[in-house]
Amino acid sequence: MAKLIAGMGTSHVPGLGAAMDNGKTQEPYWKQLFEGLEPLRAWHRANTPDVNIIVYNDHATEFSLDSYSTFTVGVGENFEPADEGWGPRQVPSMSGYPDLAWHIVESAMAEEFDLAVHASMDLDHGFTVPLSIAYGQPKEWPAAVVPVCVNVIQHPLPTALRCYKLGQAIGRAVASFPEQINVGIWGTGGLSHQLGGERVGVVNPEFDQKFLDNLSRDPLANTRISHTEFMREAGCEGVEMIMWNVMRGALEDDVDEVFRLYHIPVSATAYGAIILENK
């Protein structure tokens, strides 16, 4: 059977990808952050799974006002980096893992999660930047991916609890997948940030650190946060943090926190990362 080894949470700020793509990581603005990410990258080198389930959101790239599903699983063989307005990032295309993707869809649907499927969605910075954070700039990505897209930008959004429960369903699906493979799961986006309006630039370190503490030791506390509380306390776009609940729900109740990084600012965002290992 497949084994879920660990979960990672990370922000997905586009500027981070651009800093890597344009060779700016040693500049003063970025240096401290990328040094802080070294242990995360070392962990990924030592713990590369066969597949990463990456819970992400699309930014008006593939999904829009015309058609938006709450949860969409990528079941394709291959995914390309998206042109989201400035040309696609020059990063490798991403290999899917349709057997696992379909198994998750079938298993979760049987548990009454009505998931949409997509075979060819292009993946924007919400997906490719976390890959670059974990794996740097390889010629090919070292692990296949199963994209799980969550609607966190067009209200009504799924609740924080629903995201956690979806994670639990994904965890059960992985546990019942018959191949002997190792699987990782990532939650992306956040932490506190607001990108629009007169209040742009608001961040809330206290809220973020509490969220990270809860993720480690009291994950159900993070399922009781309303969208309004996220938006008020962590900025309009801080509500992306509900995607980390999907990651956390898939893991065991007791986990080992082996990495945490928190850094302000990355562009207009409070950057956060965490790695939680199943025991």
Add this chain to the structure above:
Amino acid sequence: MILTDLRGRYQFGFGRFMERDYDDIPGTYPLDSRTYRKGYHVNMFLMSLNDAECRDKFAEDEQAYLDTFRMTEDQKSAVLDRRFLDLLKLGANVYYAFKLISFDRQPPQVMYGQMAEPRLTFDEFQQMMIDGGRPIDGNRSVEEWKDG
């Protein structure tokens, strides 16, 4: 008569239904069903800039390209003038507005600074974030903004 009466009730009920508990967060414009309808065409224009061919058409003649979308004149002029805060007030969502600042090959901090209260330059916005960002205290509700 009956129709008018029903319509009045509908609108009354609808108005209350349209209130949201996050409406008192200051300077904040979530994409919900209200902005969805107000901003549908402007957002679909902005999203079209994902496509290199559309970017070329827009670059060639901004007004002519805008005229192919069913946007209001206010929305069109906000696009032409790059008035980003006005765009949000007219129904655009910030994730869609990114496409326009990217089209201009400008960093997003230019757009953020232009929307900020008070208005900030790129450098000023960058410095505010380096200094720890906009604090949450005093910025949770419109009541706090009225006081301060």
